[in-house]
Amino acid sequence: MIISEQVAFVTGANRGLGRHLALELLSRGAKVYAGARNPESVNIPGVIPVKLDITNPQEVAEAAMVAKDVTLLINNAGTSTGASLLDGDLDKIQLEFNTHFFGTLSMIRAFAPILTNNGGGSILNILSALSWFSIGGNEGAYTAAKAAEWALTNELRLKLYPQNVRVVGLHVGFMDTDMTAGVEAPKADPAEIAKLAIDGIEANSFEILADELSRKLQSALAGGVAALYPQLT
Numbered sequence: 001m002i003i004s005e006q007v008a009f010v011t012g013a014n015r016g017l018g019r020h021l022a023l024e025l026l027s028r029g030a031k032v033y034a035g036a037r038n039p040e041s042v043n044i045p046g047v048i049p050v051k052l053d054i055t056n057p058q059e060v061a062e063a064a065m066v067a068k069d070v071t072l073l074i075n076n077a078g079t080s081t082g083a084s085l086l087d088g089d090l091d092k093i094q095l096e097f098n099t100h101f102f103g104t105l106s107m108i109r110a111f112a113p114i115l116t117n118n119g120g121g122s123i124l125n126i127l128s129a130l131s132w133f134s135i136g137g138n139e140g141a142y143t144a145a146k147a148a149e150w151a152l153t154n155e156l157r158l159k160l161y162p163q164n165v166r167v168v169g170l171h172v173g174f175m176d177t178d179m180t181a182g183v184e185a186p187k188a189d190p191a192e193i194a195k196l197a198i199d200g201i202e203a204n205s206f207e208i209l210a211d212e213l214s215r216k217l218q219s220a221l222a223g224g225v226a227a228l229y230p231q232l233t
Contacts, residue, residue: 001122003202004029007069010118011054011107013042017126017175020194028198033067035077050098052077054103055095064110071121072201073111075104078126085140093141100145105152108167112160119127120164123154129173132217133228157206168206169199173213188205 008025012018013034025032026046034042035052042049052063054077073082079099083092108123113131115121130143131150150169157167193210200208209215 001074001202001204003198006072006121007031007033007118008072008074009033009035009050009067009111010074011035011052012074013044013047014038016192017193018074018076019044020190021076021197024194025072029073031069032064033070035063035161054107054111057106060103060106060110061222064114067111069118069120070111072115072124073107073115073121074124074126074197075107076126077103080139080142083141084138085144088138088141088221093144095111096141096145097148098144101152104149108156112156112163112165114127115165116163120166122166122168123156123160124150124168124170124197124201126197127153127169127171129171129211129214129217131171132214132221157233158169166200166204166206168208170200170208170210171218172210186188197201 003025008030010018010022010032013022013176016038020036022032022044032047033050034044035050037041037053039049039051050063052059052067054060077099079095080097081092083089083096085093103179103190104125127150128146130139131146134140153167153169162169172188172193174187175190175193196210198207209218226233
């Protein structure tokens, strides 16, 4: 995939990793639609702001009507409520799944036919190292929703590949964004993660491991519960 020849749609493009992804795509010559719940908050010269809440089916449909030339969809929009699965607010848990699973699915269902009609393309789902690992704190809803999004990515990768649509997953740990402002842990520069992500798309990767944490966790999966959670043994 030659990025300069692509038309991209980035969700959650007004801040954090989404903003850096839009900037990186622009710098490489792509046309970029920037989805945001408040399009006025998109302050990137050269992009096309689009009003979009991915949990709103009508706005998803309207975005697909506006951006019929898309060849690259990046599902970046997310939320982190800090809800525990055991005793957290069920509405917050529902929001995590409505955003990361159902919202992502809604975008792919709306845009996959567009990519196919345009000769094929790629879909990048921004996942997480927490797709593979639970810390055991108050982020259980986020972890579970991201794990579900990983499963979604695997399923739709198989479904869409015969239609010349490549579904890519990016796994990354904590990044230095608003969402992790209260987290005390090493954080990656989102600008660097954006570069790695676009490099991976350009290289036709199916899976992008953006940091050492993600690489270690992927390796540990083969060891099962004992490798991931030695405190349980």
